[in-house]
Amino acid sequence: MTNTSADQLVQWSRDHILPSGMPLGPFAKNGPPKAAITAEAHRISMTDVNGNTNIAGSSSAVNVNLGYSNPELAQAAYDQLIKMGNGGFTPGGGSSASIEYAHALAQVTPDHINRFMFVHSGSEGNDSAYKIARYYWTMQGKPNKYKIISRKMAYHGLTIGSMYATDGDAFRKNYGPELPGYVQIPAVHCYHCPFNKTYPGCNFECAESLADAIEKEDADTVAAFVAEPIYGVAGTLIPPAEYLPKIRAICDQYDVLYIDDEVMTGFGRTGKYFATEHWDVKADLLIMSKGMTGAQLPLAGVGIADNIFDGMSGKQAFVHFHSTGGHPACCAVGIKVLEIMKRDNLVHNSAVLGERLLNGINQMTDHPHIADAHGLGLFAGFEIIKDKDTATSYDPALAIPRKFTEATSKRGLGVRASVSTGRIQVAPPLVSTADDIDKIVEIMQAALADMQLD
Ligand SMILES: Cc1ncc(COP(=O)(O)O)c(C=O)c1O
Numbered sequence: 001m002t003n004t005s006a007d008q009l010v011q012w013s014r015d016h017i018l019p020s021g022m023p024l025g026p027f028a029k030n031g032p033p034k035a036a037i038t039a040e041a042h043r044i045s046m047t048d049v050n051g052n053t054n055i056a057g058s059s060s061a062v063n064v065n066l067g068y069s070n071p072e073l074a075q076a077a078y079d080q081l082i083k084m085g086n087g088g089f090t091p092g093g094g095s096s097a098s099i100e101y102a103h104a105l106a107q108v109t110p111d112h113i114n115r116f117m118f119v120h121s122g123s124e125g126n127d128s129a130y131k132i133a134r135y136y137w138t139m140q141g142k143p144n145k146y147k148i149i150s151r152k153m154a155y156h157g158l159t160i161g162s163m164y165a166t167d168g169d170a171f172r173k174n175y176g177p178e179l180p181g182y183v184q185i186p187a188v189h190c191y192h193c194p195f196n197k198t199y200p201g202c203n204f205e206c207a208e209s210l211a212d213a214i215e216k217e218d219a220d221t222v223a224a225f226v227a228e229p230i231y232g233v234a235g236t237l238i239p240p241a242e243y244l245p246k247i248r249a250i251c252d253q254y255d256v257l258y259i260d261d262e263v264m265t266g267f268g269r270t271g272k273y274f275a276t277e278h279w280d281v282k283a284d285l286l287i288m289s290k291g292m293t294g295a296q297l298p299l300a301g302v303g304i305a306d307n308i309f310d311g312m313s314g315k316q317a318f319v320h321f322h323s324t325g326g327h328p329a330c331c332a333v334g335i336k337v338l339e340i341m342k343r344d345n346l347v348h349n350s351a352v353l354g355e356r357l358l359n360g361i362n363q364m365t366d367h368p369h370i371a372d373a374h375g376l377g378l379f380a381g382f383e384i385i386k387d388k389d390t391a392t393s394y395d396p397a398l399a400i401p402r403k404f405t406e407a408t409s410k411r412g413l414g415v416r417a418s419v420s421t422g423r424i425q426v427a428p429p430l431v432s433t434a435d436d437i438d439k440i441v442e443i444m445q446a447a448l449a450d451m452q453l454d
Contacts, residue, residue, distance in 0.1 A: 006049035006050060009037050010031040010037070013031045014028060014030065014031030014032075034050050035050060036048070040069075041056070041069055043067045043429075043431065044068070044428055044429045045068070046068065053412065054413060054414040055412060055414065055439065055440060055443075056068070057413050057414055057440050058415050058416035058427050059295075059427055060295060062264050062290065062416075062425070062427045063290030063294070064429050065268065065269065066337060066341075066346070067294070072336055073294060073296045073337065074296070077332060077333050080097055080333075081329050084097070084328050086328065087328050089323065091317070095328040095331070096328075097331040097335070098118060098326035098331045102118075104334075105301070105303070105334070105338070109303050110274065110277065110286070112305050113303040113305055114306060115303070116301045116302065117132075117301060117302050117320070118325045118331070119302075119325045120299065120300055120324070120325065120330075121157070121298060121300050122156075122162075122264075122289040123156070123157025123158055123161075124157075125157075125302055126159075126161065126162035128287075129224075129302045130148050130223070130224065130259075131161075132302060132308075132312070133148070133223040133224040133257045134223050136311050136312050139314055139316070144221055146223050147223060148164075148165055148183070148226060149214070149222060149226070149256075150166075150225070151167070152167050152184055152187040154166060154167050154187075154231070154234075155233030157263075164182040167420070168419075170419055183213055185209040185212075186205075187206065187231075188206040188239045188240075190240065191383070192393075204243065207243055207247055208250075210225060210247060211250045211254070214254045214256060219254040219255060219256065222254065224256060225247065225251055225258055225259065226259040227244075228262075228263075229244060229278075229279075229281075230374075232263075232265065232425075233418060233420065234418050234421045234423065235383075235421050235423025236375065236380055236381030236423070236427070237381065237421075238375075241279060244276065245280075251284075257284040257285060257308070258281075258283050258284050259284065260287065262274050263289040264379075265379065266291050267288070267290070267291025267341070268291065268341060268377065268430055269427065270350070270377035271348075271350045271351030272347065273347060274286065284304075284305045284307075284308050285303065285308065286302065286303035286304075287301075287303075288300065288303065292330075293330055294333075296333055297327075297333050298330060299334055301326075341430075346430045347377075349430060349432075353433075354376060354377035357380050357441065358373065358380055360438070360441030360444075361441065363441075364382065364441075364448065367448060368388060369385055369448075370382055370383070370384060371383050371391070378427055378428055381424060381425045382423065382426075384424065394422075396422065400422070401418070402417055404447060404451060407450045408443055411447055412443060413443040415440075424444075428440060
């Protein structure tokens with residue numbers, strides 16, 4: 001526990017923090033609720049400054065894969081920091097830790113991805129991937145291929161570069177004119193299909209809209225298409241099996257790079273190391289972050305396919321770095337994460353416990369207001385719906401998703417409600433046990449009963 005009192009923390013927060021995602025006026029007056037300030041966190045639970053402990057049913061930002069305050073990861077960071085707290089900066093060089101980490105990563109990434117650059121956050125990973133895509137095309141003699149196509153409902157981060165691939169006013173409004181060179185196509189969301197079609201009786205208009213957009217923009221101006229293989233921030237939405245292979249084929253047809261944003265889905269979250277492995281789809285650039293260190297330290301990266309690196313190579317330098325990118329302590333933790341995942345079979349654990357979690361959520365869909373359950377590995381989501389027959393959602397003003405998360409929280413479980421869709425996302429740490437999963441489902445069922453939806 002901290003030595004600073006809860007009241008003092010609220011006051012200092014009120015006076016000194018610029019918070020994200022809430023009206024600033026009330027925050028500057030009242031500060032945050034004490035329940036929003038974490039004092040300690042261990043294994044799969046977090047304790048707030050009031051002393052209340054909740055299971056972290058969404059692993060914070062779906063990133064604490066190996067549990068909170070993992071002693072083995074802490075030791076790896078400590079050992080590295082007292083050996084080499086910083087590796088300096090020499091073009092083409094790097095610390096022994098970052099080179100060893102790149103070598104270890106290449107053993108778990110898809111076979112064609114063997115080269116990496118390291119940054120600190122998923123947003124920076126996206127910015128970096130877009131720059132790599134543009135640089136690649138410039139080296140190919142096509143400097144006009146610079147546009148990035150993303151999708152509605154997507155989340156790729158909030159730096160100025162990644163934000164315009166992210167969808168939604170909640171994320172993009174109030175920052176001046178939009179950056180040029182970003183285009184969005186409709187979402188893949190069968191339950192609320194933007195084309196009013198019903199899978200499998202559709203023509204995959206969602207995937208075909210990528211071809212339409214490339215033609216409309218002119219393929220000679222499009223650098224890359226970026227997508228999360230499974231929508232994450234939108235609340236775990238898995239596309240039909242045909243979707244990503246179709247997307248890959250369209251990218252090939254039009255000479256557009258396919259950027260796979262696995263910031264949330266990578267490192268075993270979906271029961272495979274990377275989610276595109278479920279559909280055997282090969283990306284040109286692979287963005288990763290959260291699970292790299294289990295969010296015990298900040299680290300992100302871009303994996304570059306062999307043929308893309310070959311296409312970038314020449315006499316010119318690719319100049320893109322951050323002073324502490326690939327920090328030795330973060331890389332040492334990354335190496336330890338990979339060791340633990342292998343030793344403790346955590347990818348398999350995610351797959352097996354994911355089925356248990358999805359079974360539990362599927363049982364909840366017997367309830368008249370729970371629908372559209374999705375899950376792969378420990379990465380699940382569902383919708384609280386007003387009318388199942390017509391797939392009519394509740395009026396957002398009723399704040400039903402927030403009421404659900406408040407109800408679970410009262411019973412000792414924290415889960416996330418998506419800002420963009422209201423879907424409830426359930427994604428506990430990969431070190432969870434079968435008992436943990438049963439408890440999570442039990443609390444969600446009880447919370448649902450507490451809400452007394454008619
Ligand atoms: C798919 C995806 N990309 C990018 C990001 C941004 O990562 P960060 O918050 O580390 O900048 C996120 C964060 O949730 C994400 O889920």
